Amino acid sequence: MRRTRTPGCLALVLLLATACGGSGSGEPSLTFVSTGSSFQENQKIAWQQPYTEQSGTKFRNDGPVDEAKLRTMVEAGKVTWDVVDTSAAAAEQYCGKYVEKLDFSVIDRSAFPPETVSECGVPAFYYSILFMYDTRKFTAAKPTTIADFFDPVRFPGRRIVPPDVATGLLEYALLADGVPAGQLYPLDVERALRKLDVIKPITTFAKTYGQMQQSMVDGQVDLTLVSTARAYQTLKAGAPFETVWDKTMVNWNDLVVPKGSPNRDQAMKFIAFASKPEQAVKFSELASVQSAHQNATPKFDEIQRRIDAFAPEHKHTVVLGNAKWWAQNFDAVTARFSKWLAG
Amino acid sequence: MPSNNRDRRPGSKPATEVDTGQVAELEDTSAVMLVSKPDVGLDVEPTTAAPDPARRNRRTVAGWVLLPAVAVLLVFFFYPLAIIVWRSFTEPAVGLDNYSALFTDGVSVTVLLRTLRTALIVGLATLVIAYPYAYAMTRVSRRMRAVLTVLVLLPFWTSVMARNFAWYLLEQRGGLIDRFFSAIGIDGVVLLGSVTGVTVAMVQVMLPFMVLPLYSTMSTIDLRLMDAATSLGASRPKSFARVYVPLSLPGVVSGFSLVFIVTLGFFITPALLGSPQQSLVSQVIETRVGDLLDFPGAGALGTVLLVVTLLVLFAVSRVARPATALNQAVDRA
Numbered sequence: 278m279r280r281t282r283t284p285g286c287l288a289l290v291l292l293l294a295t296a297c298g299g300s301g302s303g304e305p306s307l308t309f310v311s312t313g314s315s316f317q318e319n320q321k322i323a324w325q326q327p328y329t330e331q332s333g334t335k336f337r338n339d340g341p342v343d344e345a346k347l348r349t350m351v352e353a354g355k356v357t358w359d360v361v362d363t364s365a366a367a368a369e370q371y372c373g374k375y376v377e378k379l380d381f382s383v384i385d386r387s388a389f390p391p392e393t394v395s396e397c398g399v400p401a402f403y404y405s406i407l408f409m410y411d412t413r414k415f416t417a418a419k420p421t422t423i424a425d426f427f428d429p430v431r432f433p434g435r436r437i438v439p440p441d442v443a444t445g446l447l448e449y450a451l452l453a454d455g456v457p458a459g460q461l462y463p464l465d466v467e468r469a470l471r472k473l474d475v476i477k478p479i480t481t482f483a484k485t486y487g488q489m490q491q492s493m494v495d496g497q498v499d500l501t502l503v504s505t506a507r508a509y510q511t512l513k514a515g516a517p518f519e520t521v522w523d524k525t526m527v528n529w530n531d532l533v534v535p536k537g538s539p540n541r542d543q544a545m546k547f548i549a550f551a552s553k554p555e556q557a558v559k560f561s562e563l564a565s566v567q568s569a570h571q572n573a574t575p576k577f578d579e580i581q582r583r584i585d586a587f588a589p590e591h592k593h594t595v596v597l598g599n600a601k602w603w604a605q606n607f608d609a610v611t612a613r614f615s616k617w618l619a620g
Numbered sequence: 621m622p623s624n625n626r627d628r629r630p631g632s633k634p635a636t637e638v639d640t641g642q643v644a645e646l647e648d649t650s651a652v653m654l655v656s657k658p659d660v661g662l663d664v665e666p667t668t669a670a671p672d673p674a675r676r677n678r679r680t681v682a683g684w685v686l687l688p689a690v691a692v693l694l695v696f697f698f699y700p701l702a703i704i705v706w707r708s709f710t711e712p713a714v715g716l717d718n719y720s721a722l723f724t725d726g727v728s729v730t731v732l733l734r735t736l737r738t739a740l741i742v743g744l745a746t747l748v749i750a751y752p753y754a755y756a757m758t759r760v761s762r763r764m765r766a767v768l769t770v771l772v773l774l775p776f777w778t779s780v781m782a783r784n785f786a787w788y789l790l791e792q793r794g795g796l797i798d799r800f801f802s803a804i805g806i807d808g809v810v811l812l813g814s815v816t817g818v819t820v821a822m823v824q825v826m827l828p829f830m831v832l833p834l835y836s837t838m839s840t841i842d843l844r845l846m847d848a849a850t851s852l853g854a855s856r857p858k859s860f861a862r863v864y865v866p867l868s869l870p871g872v873v874s875g876f877s878l879v880f881i882v883t884l885g886f887f888i889t890p891a892l893l894g895s896p897q898q899s900l901v902s903q904v905i906e907t908r909v910g911d912l913l914d915f916p917g918a919g920a921l922g923t924v925l926l927v928v929t930l931l932v933l934f935a936v937s938r939v940a941r942p943a944t945a946l947n948q949a950v951d952r953a
Contacts, residue, residue, distance in 0.1 A: 343910065344910075344913065345909055345910050345913050348913055435793070477897060478897070481813060481895065482895065482896045482897065484891070484896075495792070495794075496793070496794065497792055497793050497794075608912065608913075611911050611912055612912055612914075615896070615904075615907050615908075615911060615912065616725060616726065616727045618896040618897060618899070619727050619730075619731055619896060619897070619899045619903075619904055619907075620726060620727040620730055
């Protein structure tokens with residue numbers, strides 16, 4: 278009996294240690310969780326620092342976002358995270374169960390397209406997945422449509438795709454297979470996997486976004502479906518990649534509050550602050566993502582303009598992801614996809 | 621070729637772990653005669669002495685000394701393990717659903733077999749490389765032995781992460797291996813992301829786990845036994861095959877089982893150098909926990925892995941015992 282209690286005591290000690298580390302000397306403080314690296318640095322600059330100046334709230338940064346950890350925390354009733362940057366689909370899927378419903382008396386939802394707002398999330402930023410190719414590899418015939426990504430005969434070469442299945446991979450496969458953009462959802466997962474079968478042996482299914490960036494800079498891959506932020510870093514590093522503007526999948530992330538967060542009200546105020554146009558624009562300029570407010574336009578540099586899916590000359594290509602569908606089907610699709618992948 | 625007196629070893633030294641200096645010193649003082657009665661084993665006579673109070677007291681002390689280790693194991697190993705196994709049988713419903721799913725989902729069995737095959741190949745490859753190496757370690761001068769030991773231990777002391785990233789660079793497109801094969805006319809040898817690439821790296825990472833047990837067994841083998849075999853008419857290769865190899869079997873078995881079991885559950889190397897298309901069990905478990913939040917399913921897979929490991933250990937103990945017994949019998953003879 279004594280032995281079974283020991284781990285509980287240890288956990289308590291650890292918890293107290295973390296709690297002390299988090300809350301400091303009585304000042305209001307929030308634990309912010311995101312993907313790390315320069316991306317989270319930009320979130321510090323665009324969102325956290327001005328908020329600290331305005332309200333005195335201090336921040337502790339943590340990462341990476343791990344939904345298993347989030348779930349475990351909530352189930353165990355030991356939530357140490359206050360604000361988490363996660364996909365809109367996850368926000369929708371966990372709404373009310375693992376994440377708090379947003380307080381819309383504090384947060385203004387009128388600024389966002391209605392289909393992007395859920396009870397637990399408003400867009401923090403939009404990101405697109407771009408079809409890019411290495412210009413050194415394809416000099417004569419260049420890829421022009423998304424179908425070319427799935428055509429290893431005309432366009433041989435190594436491909437890389439994002440670590441998350443829910444960011445547009447299946448959608449791209451279906452678009453390449455001739456499904457009209459308006460009829461993507463509900464996704465025909467089996468059809469998408471059949472299309473992906475064609476390129477499976479020559480495709481790297483990245484484990485992190487950092488791996489995608491590194492593979493492109495190192496010349497490890499010839500064709501990519503890559504997120505805007507990473508495309509920007511790659512181009513900035515001088516890698517010769519060009520975007521194919523045929524169809525562009527766009528998704529968005531939400532800032533969510535884990536259920537049972539000790540600083541729930543503070544967290545709501547911070548989300549309201551971060552979703553103000555000024556902060557949204559500042560962050561999108563820093564991180565090369567699209568602004569959460571489609572009407573508030575960030576000032577992009579030359580490279581950022583080249584990969585901006587919301588720019589007037591590219592906007593016709595945008596296909597918005599369906600977070601609601603993904604929320605309902607994420608688990609089943611992920612299970613099916615990982616089985617397909619490992620098999 | 622092995623016939624200098626200098627090289628001969630005294631019989632039945634206690635099986636030390638990774639000793640070089642002490643063994644070498646001992647060997648200089650004895651080992652001149654061709655065949656001699658082993659001199660060790662007489663100073664310890666465990667069976668003759670009757671249990672006396674001092675001995676019992678020592679045993680109680682030993683029990684207390686063990687307590688911290690047992691407590692740590694209970695808290696940090698058996699308790700979480702029990703929870704994992706428990707959840708695999710009880711969530712989402714009580715029963716064997718998670719286990720039957722493993723055999724019917726069409727992928728877990730494939731991955732398990734792939735993992736077992738990889739572990740087998742890594743085990744055999746390390747054995748083939750390590751056996752002559754460990755043998756050489758027992759036959760060279762003391763200085764040379766120190767060099768060989770350092771060569772094994774130096775990578776062993778280097779972080780697994782560092783070694784795996786080194787392999788990452790070697791195996792990637794345009795890496796050393798790719799360029800080497802391009803130079804001899806074979807294009808596109810990119811091992812990164814393939815089971816082959818994972819296997820090659822794992823062989824290197826696992827090599828010390830094979831060399832060290834082999835060496836520790838081989839250094840206790842009395843080389844005069846081979847001379848005895850030769851003097852009775854066996855050819856050199858035959859005496860090696862019939863006398864030396866069986867005596868080295870305990871080392872082979874313990875080295876092989878160590879490498880095999882560690883390889884079965886190895887995560888870093890397949891995660892860094894492999895690909896999801898060719899995933900091994902540890903990667904699949906990680907996906908289940910991290911992406912699918914399927915704790916019971918991951919637990920079931922982990923339990924199967926544990927059972928396989930225990931079966932291997934059991935089989936090893938069956939094989940290893942006769943070999944050890946043989947070694948002791950020869951020592952006594």
